Structures are given as structure tokens and as C-alpha cells.
Amino acid sequence: xxxxxxxxxxxxxxxxxxxxxxxxxxxxxxxxxxxxxxxxxxxxxxxxxxxxxxxxxxxxxxxxxxxxxxxxxxxxxxxxxxxxxxxxxxxxxxxxxxxxxxxxxxxxxxxxxxxxxxxxxxxxxxxxxxxxxxxxxxxxxxxxxxxxxxxxxxxxxxxxxxxxxxxxxxxxxxxxxxxxxxxxxxxxxxxxxxxxxxxxxxxxxxxxxxxxxxxxxxxxxxxxxxxxxxxxxxxxxxxxxxxxxxxxxxxxxxxxxxxxxxxxxxxxxxxxxxxxxxxxxxxxxxxxxxxxxxxxxxxxxxxxxxxxxxxxxxxxxxxxxxxxxxxxxxxx
Amino acid sequence: xxxxxxxxxxxxxxxxxxxxxxxxxxxxxxxxxxxxxxxxxxxxxxxxxxxxxxxxxxxxxxxxxxxxxxxxxxxxxxxxxxxxxxxxxxxxxxxxxxxxxxxxxxxxxxxxxxxxxxxxxxxxxxxxxxxxxxxxxxxxxxxxxxxxxxxxxxxxxxxxxxxxxxxxxxxxxxxxxxxxxxxxxxxxxxxxxxxxxxxxxxxxxxxxxxxxxxxxxxxxxxxxxxxxxxxxxxxxxxxxxxxxxxxxxxxxxxxxxxxxxxxxxxxxxxxxxx
Amino acid sequence: xxxxxxxxxxxxxxxxxxxxxxxxxxxxxxxxxxxxxxxxxxxxxxxxxxxxxxxxxxxxxxxxxxxxxxxxxxxxxxxxxxxxxxxxxxxxxxxxxxxxxxxxxxxxxxxxxxxxxxxxxxxxxxxxxxxxxxxxxxxxxxxxxxxxxxxxxxxxxxxxxxxxxxxxxxxxxxxxxxxxxxxxxxxxxxxxxxxxxxxxxxxxxxxxxxxxxxxxxxxxxxxxxxxxxxxxxxxxxxxxxxxxxxxxxxxxxxxxxxxxxxxxxxxxxxxxxxxxxxxxxxxxxx
Numbered sequence: 001x002x003x004x005x006x007x008x009x010x011x012x013x014x015x016x017x018x019x020x021x022x023x024x025x026x027x028x029x030x031x032x033x034x035x036x037x038x039x040x041x042x043x044x045x046x047x048x049x050x051x052x053x054x055x056x057x058x059x060x061x062x063x064x065x066x067x068x069x070x071x072x073x074x075x076x077x078x079x080x081x082x083x084x085x086x087x088x089x090x091x092x093x094x095x096x097x098x099x100x101x102x103x104x105x106x107x108x109x110x111x112x113x114x115x116x117x118x119x120x121x122x123x124x125x126x127x128x129x130x131x132x133x134x135x136x137x138x139x140x141x142x143x144x145x146x147x148x149x150x151x152x153x154x155x156x157x158x159x160x161x162x163x164x165x166x167x168x169x170x171x172x173x174x175x176x177x178x179x180x181x182x183x184x185x186x187x188x189x190x191x192x193x194x195x196x197x198x199x200x201x202x203x204x205x206x207x208x209x210x211x212x213x214x215x216x217x218x219x220x221x222x223x224x225x226x227x228x229x230x231x232x233x234x235x236x237x238x239x240x241x242x243x244x245x246x247x248x249x250x251x252x253x254x255x256x257x258x259x260x261x262x263x264x265x266x267x268x269x270x271x272x273x274x275x276x277x278x279x280x281x282x283x284x285x286x287x288x289x290x291x292x293x294x295x296x297x298x299x300x301x302x303x304x305x306x307x308x309x310x311x312x313x314x315x316x317x318x319x320x321x322x323x324x325x326x327x328x329x330x331x332x
Numbered sequence: 333x334x335x336x337x338x339x340x341x342x343x344x345x346x347x348x349x350x351x352x353x354x355x356x357x358x359x360x361x362x363x364x365x366x367x368x369x370x371x372x373x374x375x376x377x378x379x380x381x382x383x384x385x386x387x388x389x390x391x392x393x394x395x396x397x398x399x400x401x402x403x404x405x406x407x408x409x410x411x412x413x414x415x416x417x418x419x420x421x422x423x424x425x426x427x428x429x430x431x432x433x434x435x436x437x438x439x440x441x442x443x444x445x446x447x448x449x450x451x452x453x454x455x456x457x458x459x460x461x462x463x464x465x466x467x468x469x470x471x472x473x474x475x476x477x478x479x480x481x482x483x484x485x486x487x488x489x490x491x492x493x494x495x496x497x498x499x500x501x502x503x504x505x506x507x508x509x510x511x512x513x514x515x516x517x518x519x520x521x522x523x524x525x526x527x528x529x530x531x532x533x534x535x536x537x538x539x540x541x542x543x544x545x546x547x548x549x550x551x552x553x554x555x556x557x558x559x560x561x562x563x564x565x566x567x568x569x570x571x572x573x574x575x576x577x578x579x580x581x582x583x584x585x586x587x588x589x590x591x592x593x594x595x596x597x598x599x600x601x602x603x604x605x606x
Numbered sequence: 607x608x609x610x611x612x613x614x615x616x617x618x619x620x621x622x623x624x625x626x627x628x629x630x631x632x633x634x635x636x637x638x639x640x641x642x643x644x645x646x647x648x649x650x651x652x653x654x655x656x657x658x659x660x661x662x663x664x665x666x667x668x669x670x671x672x673x674x675x676x677x678x679x680x681x682x683x684x685x686x687x688x689x690x691x692x693x694x695x696x697x698x699x700x701x702x703x704x705x706x707x708x709x710x711x712x713x714x715x716x717x718x719x720x721x722x723x724x725x726x727x728x729x730x731x732x733x734x735x736x737x738x739x740x741x742x743x744x745x746x747x748x749x750x751x752x753x754x755x756x757x758x759x760x761x762x763x764x765x766x767x768x769x770x771x772x773x774x775x776x777x778x779x780x781x782x783x784x785x786x787x788x789x790x791x792x793x794x795x796x797x798x799x800x801x802x803x804x805x806x807x808x809x810x811x812x813x814x815x816x817x818x819x820x821x822x823x824x825x826x827x828x829x830x831x832x833x834x835x836x837x838x839x840x841x842x843x844x845x846x847x848x849x850x851x852x853x854x855x856x857x858x859x860x861x862x863x864x865x866x867x868x869x870x871x872x873x874x875x876x877x878x879x880x881x882x883x884x885x886x887x888x889x890x891x892x
Contacts, residue, residue: 541718
């Protein structure tokens with residue numbers, strides 16, 4: 001019972017949005033499709049939902065090749081970035097919509113529908129809002145209603161297209177934690193599209209990193225963060241220092257730069273301290289080594305021990321780094 | 333509370349002064365003359381004038397034909413707007429531009445053109461006469477003329493709403509299992525209702541007062557095909573100023589109520605869109 | 607964007623439904639717009655180009671054309687200037703009663719053309735409020751050019767203001783305030799900042815105003831007195847010819863106005879296109 005994508009290609013005019021993508025979505029897990037805008041992640045989600053038709057390749061849902069299936073026949077629920085709630089319907093009517101448009105034979109009774117709506121409103125913690133119109137609710141509340149509406153038809157898969165993209169930073173954070181808890185409760189296979197790496201790393205069981213219509217890496221959040229497979233993943237997930245030496249690019253995360261008073265095997269290089277910023281949970285040290293600017297992040301205690309001052313020099317080394325051949329063009 | 337709040341831009345006094353002066357000279361004082369003339373009438377004269385059978389018959393025709401014409405325009409206007417926004421076909425840009433013709437074509441020209449078409453020996457009249465259908469010189473002719481002049485209103489109020497309507501709402505309906513018919517009737521049409529109503533009211537208001545396009549095709553028979561604006565002119569030509577004024581006041585009150593209704597509708601639309 | 611019809615079958619109707627709907631639209635507009643327009647030109651030229659030319663170049667017709675054009679130009683100028691003043695006062699300042707003022711400007715749209723003429727007869731006519739005062743001084747307003755002008759001004763009163771107010775409201779006052787801070791005078795601000803930004807909207811309002819002024823029938827019919835060669839505008843001239851069964855001549859003059867109406871539609875489309883371009887240009891250069 002999975003979704004598998006096989007050699008999928010989608011073009012819009014001259015623009016290739018998906019370039020021969022192959023991917024399997026694990027059952028019961030929350031998968032994040034992560035990438036910059038235009039990288040193809042939303043297009044893939046819309047192809048899976050049947051809202052977009054691919055130019056080549058197949059999507060298999062539960063063992064059935066779903067090329068001709070209509071969106072409704074695929075058993076997927078879709079949540080849109082801008083909620084797409086029906087403005088003239090109350091919250092309850094919105095949630096009931098998917099059940100009420102069913103043909104008479106398979107339509108639940110009125111009582112069953114309203115019971116279901118009540119249950120879903122409780123699930124998204126908005127039972128007080130049932131009679132309200134969407135415009136009377138906040139953005140975060142609207143998105144929870146949109147989620148309840150998608151869940152009402154009991155989809156086997158839940159597809160979320162940048163669901164928190166239109167919300168304030170604070171609400172975003174709360175909602176993504178709430179989504180994670182919800183997923184732990186209902187265990188529905190979920191695909192979340194996002195351009196926010198923090199969101200993907202925090203919520204997902206599996207992260208798929210997209211770039212230029214191709215998949216760069218598939219892995220757990222820890223994998224993609226600590227062992228990026230490509231320079232792009234390295235740069236897209238968090239800050240990274242890039243040192244270019246003898247035709248090889250070395251990628252180092254700021255917290256993997258270690259500082260020392262003395263030169264030793266672990267600290268072979270000498271750098272100048274350009275600036276120190278101690279306002280925050282950690283201390284950021286801007287360094288200059290040869291012609292390259294570097295950023296190091298150290299604990300406050302470490303800074304006190306080393307007695308760092310701007311303008312001085314320090315020995316540096318990398319506790320973890322990755323080396324890649326220079327690839328001239330990737331977008332970031 | 334101050335009359336106006338501070339601004340660094342100059343010219344408030346002169347521009348507002350000119351605006352109010354010009355508005356008074358061209359609009360308010362002349363309309364005031366109507367009120368003044370009405371106040372010279374006694375209530376019994378006023379009442380017997382506006383409830384005269386001939387006047388009542390003209391109201392029936394003017395309001396009835398305007399309502400039918402606005403209804404025709406509401407139905408076809410939605411279809412025209414839908415086709416212009418959603419479909420592609422050759423000649424679409426031309427048709428889109430042609431929809432405004434009734435705004436641009438002088439009403440007298442429309443009047444003689446429609447009469448030439450629907451007169452018993454006209455292009456359409458000679459097809460309809462053998463079937464026993466009389467359009468020109470009949471109330472149906474009034475409906476035809478009023479449909480013509482009200483045609484752009486519904487199209488032009490519905491079109492922008494339809495263009496703005498997000499595709500995602502339709503996609504949401506589809507992904508929840510709605511078929512095309514359910515999507516249109518339950519999701520799209522409810523979004524269009526305020527615009528359709530506004531367009532209907534605008535077309536109706538315009539049609540009620542219309543004169544030029546109707547007088548040629550209607551035949552102007554008292555009690556049968558005489559519209560209210562024509563009756564006002566007839567009274568004027570017979571120097572029955574008081575009666576003309578009384579009838580005009582009734583029409584004006586109805587028009588202002590319509591205007592108020594339209595403003596409320598538009599206010600409602602802009603609130604829903606926000 | 608890609609075509610919405612081809613690869614998103616769930617967002618459109620089946621092909622046969624689309625064809626039927628397009629057919630209905632073509633039929634409806636053909637019947638109500640295309641056919642009346644065609645019949646004007648066919649009837650106008652039915653008797654030949656000579657008859658057409660004779661009708662159009664007839665001295666009485668020629669006088670009616672001149673009168674119509676004069677009234678139209680005066681209307682566009684006066685209502686245009688008024689529109690600019692009203693839009694400036696309403697959109698650049700906040701004051702008590704603004705909403706009410708906007709409603710009053712819209713008022714003439716709600717008034718039947720016949721009543722628009724009637725009110726001037728009641729004011730300036732022989733039995734009118736000012737009738738005795740005017741006849742004592744031998745001033746003729748009704749059944750003369752001033753009456754025709756006033757009635758047309760009333761009917762076309764809101765066109766320019768109505769176009770400019772939302773446009774200038776949307777544009778905001780930031781640029782003008784910046785110019786003011788830099789020391790520009792009021793007139794300079796208007797000429798260098800405001801006018802360039804609203805010129806297409808102004809033109810659009812003027813086009814609508816002139817189309818209505820040129821074709822106005824009901825209001826003018828009440829105040830003109832139908833004096834041939836003196837107070838007959840072109841639409842009134844068409845009516846008289848028609849009622850005298852001079853159909854060819856009547857349609858000849860009508861074809862002239864129809865041609866102008868078509869030109870109006872073209873000009874209107876062009877200005878709409880320019881306004882869209884102007885707007886998208888403003889969006890891309892923040």
C-alpha cells in the first residue's frame with residue numbers, strides 16, 4: 001500500500017518542472033518534499049493528486065497505475081497553501097462537502113455526516129467554530145479547517161501543499177508541531193511540500209530534497225542534515241562554509257569548525273578573527289582564512305576559555321567536512 | 333472633530349469648492365426644481381395623477397418589460413461571461429469588445445435598427461409574422477430593446493469575479509469528489525450570486541428609465557405599449573407640467589431605491605472579496 | 607501559463623458542453639448585437655452611395671452634426687475638469703461627508719434620461735421656477751443650445767470622476783507627498799506626478815463621456831424643441847427623418863453614429879490595454 005513514482009516527467013511549455021523522477025513514499029510515514037521554489041516539489045504533489053497530468057512516466061497508487069484516474073478516485077486528500085475554503089459555506093458545511101457530494105447510494109445519512117463533522121472539529125480543536133464563516137477565522141484556524149475537510153472523506157493519503165506558507169512565523173511553528181502530533185494520532189500516509197528546511201527537518205520522517213526538477217537526496221532528517229549527498233543539499237540545509245583548495249570544494253558547517261590557541265593535527269590552519277557576535281544562545285565568530293570568509297559557532301563557555309578578541313588570530317580545524325568536485329551551476 | 337484632517341498636499345479648498353459648486357449647478361439645483369414643483373401639487377392631484385389607469389398601465393409595461401429583459405440578461409450574461417473567461421475560440425477578443433456596443437451605440441440608432449429587424453417586413457419580422465409572433469409595435473418589442481441596452485451589465489459585473497476566482501477552490505471541490513456539475517452549482521455559482529444580482533439591478537435600473545431605443549419599436553399605444561418615460565414626454569408636450577412632474581417623482585424614487593440597493597450589493601461584494 | 611483546457615479535464619466541461627455554450631453565446635450576441643449593427647449599414651447603403659452622401663451632406667444634417675460635436679466637446683472639457691477637481695479633493699484629502707459626496711456624483715446615473723431633461727424644463731422653461739425671470743431678460747435656455755448642453759452635462763456628469771476616483775485612490779499619495787517635501791508647488795505636482803499617472807484613466811473617462819454625449823437622445827429630446835437646422839442634434843435628426851419615412855436618409859445618419867460607436871469600442875479597448883500595461887509596469891518596478 002504505497003505510492004510509487006516512476007520516471008515521471010512534466011513540462012510546462014519549455015520549462016521542465018519534473019525531470020525523470022523516481023521515488024517511493026513509505027507507508028504510514030510523513031514525507032516532506034523540500035526544495036526552493038520552482039524545484040518541482042509542488043508539481044509532483046499535484047501529479048500525485050491528479051490535478052496535473054505528467055508528460056511521461058507513471059504514478060502507481062496501491063499497485064494501480066493511476067494515469068487516467070480522476071482526483072477523487074485516487075483516495076487522496078489535498079490541502080492547499082491558501083486554504084481554498086468555500087467562502088459562502090460555514091465551517092461545518094465546508095467539512096461536510098466531500099460527503100454530501102457523494103452519489104445517493106454511498107452518501108452517509110444526515111446524522112452520520114454531522115456526527116463526523118463534530119468528530120473532525122474536535123480533532124482539529126475548533127469545535128466552537130462550526131457555524132462560523134471562513135473569513136471570521138484566523139489563517140491558522142482556516143488551515144486546520146481545510147485539513148479537517150480533507151480528512152472527512154477518509155483519504156488513504158494526505159497531500160499538503162505548503163500548508164503553513166501563508167502564515168506568520170509564530171503560528172507556523174505551533175501548527176507544524178500540532179501537525180506532527182496529529183500524524184502520530186492518525187498515522188495517515190502524508191506528503192508535505194515545503195521550502196522551509198526547518199519545517200521539513202522538524203516534522204518529517206523522511207525528507208526528499210528537490211532541485212531543478214530532480215531529486216538530490218532522500219533520507220531521514222538526520223541523514224540529509226548531517227550527511228548531505230550533494231553540494232546543493234549542503235547549502236540548502238543550514239549555513240555552510242565553502243573552502244576551495246586545489247580544485248576541491250570543502251563544505252563545513254559552522255558548528256563543525258573548532259578553534260584552538262595552539263596548532264595541532266586537529267587545528268592545522270591559522271585564521272584571523274574579523275568579528276565576534278555573542279548576542280544569542282551561541283557565539284558566532286566571523287573568520288578570515290586566506291581569501292575565504294568563514295563562520296564558526298561556539299558555546300559561550302568556549303569563547304570565554306579561548307579569550308577571543310576581534311583582530312586576533314586563532315588556529316582552526318574541521319571536526320566534520322565533506323569534499324566535492326566543484327559543480328559550477330546549481331541554484332541557491 | 334475637524335472638518336478635514338491635515339495633509340501636506342495643496343489645493344483642497346479650490347478643488348472641493350469647484351466640485352461642490354459644479355455639482356450644485358448641474359445636478360442638485362435642477363433636481364431641486366423637481367422637488368419644488370412637486371411640493372406645489374396637492375396630495376389629491378398627485379395621487380390621482382400617479383394612479384391614473386393609463387399611468388398604471390405604463391408602470392406595468394416599463395417595470396415588467398425591464399424585469400423580463402434584466403432576467404434574460406442575467407441568464408445569458410452569466411453564460412457569456414463564463415465562455416469569455418474560461419474558453420478559447422477564434423474571434424473571442426472581437427466578441428469581448430462587441431459586448432460593450434450598447435454602451436457606445438446611440439439609443440436612437442439602436443431603436444431604428446431593432447425596429448427595422450422586427451417590423452413585419454423586416455429581416456426577422458418576416459420570419460416571425462407567419463408564425464403569428466408579433467414583436468415590433470408590441471410589448472415584446474419593448475423587451476427586445478431593453479435587453480439590448482442592458483446586455484453589457486451582467487457580463488461586465490460577473491466577468492472580473494470569475495477571472496479572480498481561484499482555481500484552487502475548484503480543485504479542492506474536485507479532490508473532495510465533486511463532479512463538474514456539483515462544482516459549478518455548489519462552489520462557483522454561489523460565489524457569483526452577488527455579482528449577478530448587481531448586474532441584474534443595474535440592467536433593470538437602466539431599462540426602467542430607457543427611452544430612445546424603445547419609442548421606435550414599441551408603437552406607443554396608450555394603455556398597451558406606452559412606457560412611463562414616453563408618458564412623461566407626452567404630458568410635457570400637452571403642457572401638463574404638474575402631471576409630468578408627479579409621474580417623474582414616482583420613477584425617481586424607484587430609481588433611488590434601486591441605486592441604494594446596488595450600492596449595498598457592491599458593498600457586500602467588496603467585503604466578501606477582502 | 608499552460609492551456610487550462612487541454613491537460614486539466616477536471617477543471618472544464620466536456621467538449622460538447624463547451625461547444626453548446628459557445629454556440630449559445632454566438633447566437634445571443636449575433637441576434638442582439640451583430641444583427642442590429644449590420645442592418646444599420648445595409649439600410650444605409652441600400653439605395654446606393656449617392657443617396658447616402660446626399661443624406662449626410664444635407665445642410666440640415668450638417669448643422670445637426672456640428673451641434674452634436676460642439677455639445678460633445680463642451681461636455682468632455684467641462685466634465686473632465688470637474689472630474690479632475692472632484693478626484694483630487696476626494697482622493698487626496700480626508701474630510702467629513704466624503705462618502706455622501708461620492709454618492710451624489712453618481713446620482714445622474716440613476717435618473718432616467720427623460721427626467722434629466724424634464725428637470726431643466728421645470729427650472730428654465732416658460733412655466734418653470736425661473737421662467738418669468740428669464741423671459742423678462744430675454745434669455746433663452748430651453749429649446750436652445752444652453753438647454754441641450756445642460757441636459758447632456760447632467761447625463762454625462764459622473765463618467766470622468768467615476769473613472770478617476772478609484773484610480774487615484776489606488777495610486778495613493780506617497781509620490782505626491784515626496785514631491786511636496788522636495789519643494790514642488792501644487793501645480794507642478796499635478797502636472798509632473800499626478801497627470802502622467804492618470805492620463806490613460808482620464809482618457810478612458812473622456813471616451814465614455816463623449817460616446818454618451820454624442821448619442822444622448824431622451825434628455826435632449828425633452829429640452830431641444832426639435833427646431834430643424836437650429837436645435838436638432840444628430841440623434842434627433844435621425845428620429846425626424848425616420849418618422850417622416852425617409853428611411854434611407856435616417857439610416858445614413860445612423861451609420862455615421864454607428865461608425866463612431868465602433869471607433870469608440872476600438873479606442874476603449876486600446877486604452878484598457880494601455881492601462882493594464884501601465885499597471886503591470888508599476889508592479890514590476892517597485
